[in-house]
Amino acid sequence: MDKWFMAVVVGPDRPGIVAKVTSALFNGGCNLGEASMTRLGGNFTMMLMVQHDGREKGLRDLLAPVVASLALHLHIDSIKAELHHHIEPDVRITLFGEDRSGIVAHATATLAEAGLHILSLESDVAGSKNRPIYVLHIEGAALEGVPSLESALSIIASEGIETQLTPVDTVMG
Amino acid sequence: MALLEILQYPDKRLKQSCDEVVLFDEALRTFLADLEETMRAGPGGVGIAAPQVGRLEQIALVDVSAKKKIKHHGRIVLINPEIIEWQGSVVGREGCLSLPDFTGNVIRAETITLEAQDEFGERQRYKMEGYEARAVQHELDHLKGMLFLDRLVSRRSDLFKRKVYK
Ligand SMILES: [Zn+2]
Numbered sequence: 001m002d003k004w005f006m007a008v009v010v011g012p013d014r015p016g017i018v019a020k021v022t023s024a025l026f027n028g029g030c031n032l033g034e035a036s037m038t039r040l041g042g043n044f045t046m047m048l049m050v051q052h053d054g055r056e057k058g059l060r061d062l063l064a065p066v067v068a069s070l071a072l073h074l075h076i077d078s079i080k081a082e083l084h085h086h087i088e089p090d091v092r093i094t095l096f097g098e099d100r101s102g103i104v105a106h107a108t109a110t111l112a113e114a115g116l117h118i119l120s121l122e123s124d125v126a127g128s129k130n131r132p133i134y135v136l137h138i139e140g141a142a143l144e145g146v147p148s149l150e151s152a153l154s155i156i157a158s159e160g161i162e163t164q165l166t167p168v169d170t171v172m173g
Numbered sequence: 174m175a176l177l178e179i180l181q182y183p184d185k186r187l188k189q190s191c192d193e194v195v196l197f198d199e200a201l202r203t204f205l206a207d208l209e210e211t212m213r214a215g216p217g218g219v220g221i222a223a224p225q226v227g228r229l230e231q232i233a234l235v236d237v238s239a240k241k242k243i244k245h246h247g248r249i250v251l252i253n254p255e256i257i258e259w260q261g262s263v264v265g266r267e268g269c270l271s272l273p274d275f276t277g278n279v280i281r282a283e284t285i286t287l288e289a290q291d292e293f294g295e296r297q298r299y300k301m302e303g304y305e306a307r308a309v310q311h312e313l314d315h316l317k318g319m320l321f322l323d324r325l326v327s328r329r330s331d332l333f334k335r336k337v338y339k
Contacts, residue, residue: 084274089266169240169304170266170276173220173311 004033004081005050005059011072013044020066025050028062033083038122044072049081089119089139089168091146093153097161099125099132107136107156114152115144139168177211177226182272182320191224191231191316194252197294201232205250205292209234215270220308222315225271233312237305245305249297254289254313256282265307267321277325281310 009021018037025032025048033049052059056076067074093116095107104123111118118140127133142149146167153163180187194201204223212221212234219239223232236248261283268276284302287309291297301309311321 086274086276088276168266170217170268171219171304171308171311172215172217172268173222173235173270173308 002081003051003053004079005052005056006077006079007046007048007050007059007063008075008077009044009046009048009067009072010075011044011070013039013042014070017044017070017072018046020070021046021048021063021072024063024066025052028059029053030059030062033081049079051081087117087119087141088170089141091116091140091142091149092166092168093136093138093140093149094164095134095136095138095156095161097134099127099134103134103161104136106159107161110152110156111138111140111149114148115142116149116152117141117143174210175207176214177207179211179215179225179270180227182269182322184271186224186227186229187271187315187320188318189224189229190318191229194230194232194290197252197290197292202292204228205232205234208232209236209248212236212270218270220312221270222312224315224318231316233309233316235305235308235312237308240304243304244302246299246301249289249299249309250291251287251289251309251312252291252294254287254309254316256285256287256310256313258284258286260284263303264326265304267307267311269311269321272320272322277321278327279307279311279321279324280326281307285309287313 022032031051033051035046035048037046050059056078059076060074063074118138120139123134123136125132126135150165153165157163208221208223208226211226212218219237220233220235223230231253233251233254235251237243237245238247259282262280263283264278264280266276267279283306285306286300288296288298
């Protein structure tokens with residue numbers, strides 16, 4: 001009864017995809033868990049936890065008509081689901097600057113070394129075609145403390161990238 | 174003293190507006206002591222409001238003094254509270270004793286001035302900022318039947334700070 005799958009759906013974006021995909025799952029007797037959907041460079045992208053009592057093949061068949069009609073790509077993995085065990089972020093980090101190759105790899109490697117466990121990451125290419133600006137927004141857990149991340153960020157800043165770290169101090173009330 | 178049961182969303186009582194307190198008696202102070210014990214029993218609780226334990230009256234408690242390096246007023250009793258001045262706005266993270274395993278980002282005023290009565294009915298005025306001001310705004314929402322879920326903003330929104338706080 002506790003079989004979970006991760007469904008990854010990608011394709012050309014248009015209005016109504018989430019509704020069509022989730023309706024197909026609902027009508028097929030599935031439950032939904034946590035999900036994340038973002039439009040990336042004009043593409044629809046979604047990752048969706050699906051509880052389904054049958055096999056992977058059955059889940060794929062449920063989605064087949066929607067996938068075909070909307071020209072989507074579907075990828076399904078069996079997963080171990082950990083609901084009700086969120087890790088709380090304790091820092092929010094924003095990096096931005098002129099877009100250049102390797103910016104994400106370099107920044108995240110420096111932060112990982114300083115003990116950052118990334119819990120969510122979003123990035124955008126903003127600005128204009130001639131002057132693209134890269135914006136990276138991260139929430140994470142500072143496994144080696146905030147000062148360690150601050151010194152990592154000062155290295156990144158010295159290379160011409162704007163950095164901002166805000167401690168996440170959750171009010172519980 | 175006694176530990177009170179904390180109501181969990183979607184209990185309907187959490188979405189109701191609370192009545193004004195008119196009687197400042199010994200029974201009220203006993204309730205406050207229980208409320209405080211309940212707040213301190215929860216992990217990391219820095220505030221609690223009476224409707225969270227099923228009492229639909231305008232009573233809340235806040236104590237953020239356990240946090241390091243912030244300005245605060247210690248333990249404050251907020252009865253019939255009213256915010257009379259807001260300034261600035263800032264995104265911060267909140268969680269609720271009435272909603273386990275979920276936290277989210279909420280925009281709050283950075284500085285507030287509020288008036289409230291204490292456990293003896295005396296009118297007090299506080300000016301506060303930052304973490305303490307956020308905790309107070311969270312609790313005062315409870316008295317109006319509002320949860321932080323009603324005010325959630327997306328993770329990205331702190332990139333585009335809003336100027337007006339409503
Ligand atoms: Zn609350």
